[in-house]
């Protein structure tokens with residue numbers, strides 16, 4: 395099939411490369427000319443494991459190409475995916491749909507022949523109706539349907555998630571559009587990924603409900619971690635004991651510094667706003683968002699307390715800046731709140747992240763970036779493990795300790811064991827392991 399993808403970021407590029415790998419002819423479009431010229435030269439603008447090889451092999455096979463010009467790509471496509479960003483709107487937290495609607499207008503002008511227009515971006519309920527209205531108004535003659543097909547991939551494991559999804563949600567009441575979508579994803583039947591056909595509004599809401607539920611799980615275990623610290627229980631064991639129950643499941647029960655990233659924070663806020671607008675407020679999600687916001691900043695307070703109540707003039711070294719390992723994405727990462735609060739308290743902040751420092755430098759000021767974990771720890775009063783990159787899982791602790799000025803180690807991901815850290819002379823602080831580990 396001939397497919398155009400509008401927006402070649404994390405989702406658009408991964409979707410485009412994977413769909414090309416299924417055998418479709420895919421043209422990825424982006425209005426960012428630098429991104430497109432980099433991609434044409436085989437340079438991948440984001441860090442996503444395996445993506446460079448997948449893009450290269452499909453370009454070489456002639457199935458994947460890149461363009462800034464939307465018209466040609468859309469004119470020849472049978473299916474057009476919209477994969478542009480939907481960030482939080484300033485002020486009310488609702489999804490900013492400017493990019494989606496702008497893309498819809500551009501696509502409308504370029505449509506030729508029967509085309510299925512697919513919203514892959516995460517968009518609030520009713521956006522598909524609006525996209526349809528926009529296109530219909532501009533092109534009353536056009537033969538098209540608008541389908542919602544939200545994406546559930548995770549950064550860091552995006553290719554595997556796209557190729558082996560738990561499910562594919564397709565929202566459309568139109569039989570012809572459903573057939574086309576079945577054809578797009580037919581190669582996945584081999585992996586027996588179920589396609590869930592729903593109404594468009596149901597598909598749109600399903601994405602938000604799924605993300606809000608996962609954010610709730612994380613926030614729940616974080617609160618249990620706080621309680622564990624007070625009562626002398628171990629949150630990892632609590633989580634294991636909960637997660638072995640099939641009704642609950644073990645995933646997203648890792649206590650830590652709070653959820654971040656490009657999806658959960660903005661999607662919970664957008665759902666809250668939708669729910670309020672429709673007169674069915676979601677008190678649970680409202681609380682989750684508020685608790686999580688608090689938590690990110692409270693991590694800095696832990697550092698301050700561990701350093702005796704003040705960080706003024708002290709040096710704090712952060713290991714990991716991205717919201718999770720295996721991505722360079724810094725959007726809404728907990729480290730942003732932690733660094734800002736530490737700097738507000740007068741700390742000198744050093745940091746090392748295997749992939750995120752380029753993005754971090756765009757949003758954080760006055761951070762001294764290090765060349766590796768040991769360089770980062772040099773002269774530090776406290777080391778804070780913020781993101782559990784593999785490279786931080788087996789640190790040479792003697793070397794870290796020797797590089798530091800102080801001995802405070804805050805392990806916000808519970809990577810290390812208390813008895814080992816204390817034996818090595820660290821003043822060790824974990825999350826929710828109430829004394830034992």
Ligand code: NAD
Pocket residue numbers: 400401402403404405406423424425426429464477478479480493496497500514515516517545546547548549656657
């Ligand atoms: P991104 O910011 O990485 O990429 C968006 C791209 O769209 C940018 O490169 C931008 O230049 C381009 N763009 C914007 N307007 C355009 C236009 N009119 N024409 C052509 N290109 C245009 O965003 P992302 O992380 O890929 O997210 C895209 C959507 O997918 C969002 O709605 C997001 O919520 C959703 N999503 C993201 C993830 C994730 O893990 N990142 C997972 C699931 C769903």
